[in-house]
Amino acid sequence: MTMVRDSISLPGREVAIPVMGLGTWAWGDRSTWGMDGYDRSYGFETIRAAYERSIASGVTLLDTAEMYGNGESERIIGRLLREDAGNRDRVVVATKFMPFPWRIPFAGALMNSLRASLERLALPFVHLYQIHGPISFRPARTVAAALAAPYHAGLVKAVGVSNYSEREMRAIHAALAESGVPLATNQVEYSLLRTMPEADGLLGACRELGVTLLAYSPMAMGRLTGKYGAANPPQGKRNFAAFPMTEIEPIVSELRRIGAAHGGKSPAQVALNWLICKGAVPIPGAKNAAQAEENAGALGWSLAPDEVAALGRIAKFGQRGLFNRIWQHG
Numbered sequence: 001m002t003m004v005r006d007s008i009s010l011p012g013r014e015v016a017i018p019v020m021g022l023g024t025w026a027w028g029d030r031s032t033w034g035m036d037g038y039d040r041s042y043g044f045e046t047i048r049a050a051y052e053r054s055i056a057s058g059v060t061l062l063d064t065a066e067m068y069g070n071g072e073s074e075r076i077i078g079r080l081l082r083e084d085a086g087n088r089d090r091v092v093v094a095t096k097f098m099p100f101p102w103r104i105p106f107a108g109a110l111m112n113s114l115r116a117s118l119e120r121l122a123l124p125f126v127h128l129y130q131i132h133g134p135i136s137f138r139p140a141r142t143v144a145a146a147l148a149a150p151y152h153a154g155l156v157k158a159v160g161v162s163n164y165s166e167r168e169m170r171a172i173h174a175a176l177a178e179s180g181v182p183l184a185t186n187q188v189e190y191s192l193l194r195t196m197p198e199a200d201g202l203l204g205a206c207r208e209l210g211v212t213l214l215a216y217s218p219m220a221m222g223r224l225t226g227k228y229g230a231a232n233p234p235q236g237k238r239n240f241a242a243f244p245m246t247e248i249e250p251i252v253s254e255l256r257r258i259g260a261a262h263g264g265k266s267p268a269q270v271a272l273n274w275l276i277c278k279g280a281v282p283i284p285g286a287k288n289a290a291q292a293e294e295n296a297g298a299l300g301w302s303l304a305p306d307e308v309a310a311l312g313r314i315a316k317f318g319q320r321g322l323f324n325r326i327w328q329h330g
């Protein structure tokens with residue numbers, strides 16, 4: 001059995017996160033995830049149920065961004081936390097600043113964005129504040145100085161980046177260190193349909209630097225859950241890991257086979273457990289209680305090393321490219 005941890009301490013000010021979080025891009029989003037659009041089964045009440053089931057299962061890390069639903073994801077989280085005062089102190093909130101090059105002056109724009117996020121979230125601070133992508137065209141030192149200011153002011157407990165390559169991550173890690181701020185996380189697309197972070201050395205560099213890798217789209221935007229196939233591909237603009245379902249079906253079959261050997265674990269649970277075994281923290285999205293409950297079933301057990309290796313052999317390297325890394329705003 002591979003040993004897995006229950007929680008991870010982020011460098012920063014006493015922030016502990018569970019080994020799996022909950023992604024909230026879909027909360028309030030219409031074009032990709034169909035809220036008030038193509039997905040008629042999905043709305044605030046099902047989101048509330050997903051939240052409650054996740055928190056009850058120990059999945060207390062919520063990942064959001066100012067971009068998600070134009071702030072609606074943060075507003076929904078703010079409402080959920082206001083209505084759930086009993087759990088408010090258990091919940092760890094991670095949000096993101098989108099560093100468009102035209103947002104100037106950079107440090108001032110970041111601080112204004114953070115304050116707007118805090119207002120929507122109705123929180124005095126966030127636990128983790130992330131730069132959404134390496135798209136500001138500014139030196140690492142400028143970005144680091146902008147992140148260090150709210151950290152030193154106590155408005156964020158830890159800082160991270162997203163969609164950073166190994167080279168970009170090493171540069172921001174070093175620049176932050178000059179300001180006395182540790183880099184806590186790098187959030188990148190990582191799944192059985194995108195193993196690039198381990199193949200290109202990013203995961204190894206994270207281990208070396210003490211940076212936690214947060215794995216986004218860990219079920220390839222739903223494609224690895226087993227509910228989609230060539231005859232019923234997912235709806236919406238699901239651009240990450242957008243391989244034809246015919247290429248994905250053999251991987252889902254293998255997830256099913258391995259899950260059966262673990263007492264009937266589902267493809268989603270095996271796909272998420274595989275990432276946890278790799279030392280990454282997956283942040284799967286959930287739109288309702290059933291999805292949240294199923295995803296929480298990835299916790300508390302572990303794939304055998306030979307199963308982890310076998311899945312790695314049939315996994316896909318993934319798609320590279322500026323569009324894939326940045327412009328979907330996921």
Ligand SMILES: NC(=O)c1ccc[n+]([C@@H]2O[C@H](COP(=O)([O-])OP(=O)(O)OC[C@H]3O[C@@H](n4cnc5c(N)ncnc54)[C@H](OP(=O)(O)O)[C@@H]3O)[C@@H](O)[C@H]2O)c1
Pocket residue numbers: 022023024025026033039063064132162163187188215216217218219220221222223225227234240268283284285286287290291292294295329330
């Ligand atoms: N930093 C970045 O640039 C970036 C980019 C992308 C995502 N993210 C973060 O990563 C999080 C997760 O990624 P993601 O939402 O793209 O993809 P994902 O977690 O791979 O897939 C989530 C979707 O799969 C479906 N699903 C979830 N659990 C299921 C289950 N148990 N059974 C069946 N279907 C299930 C749901 O959609 P349907 O029911 O509609 O199929 C759900 O919205 C995001 O919410 C966001 O926080 C960050």
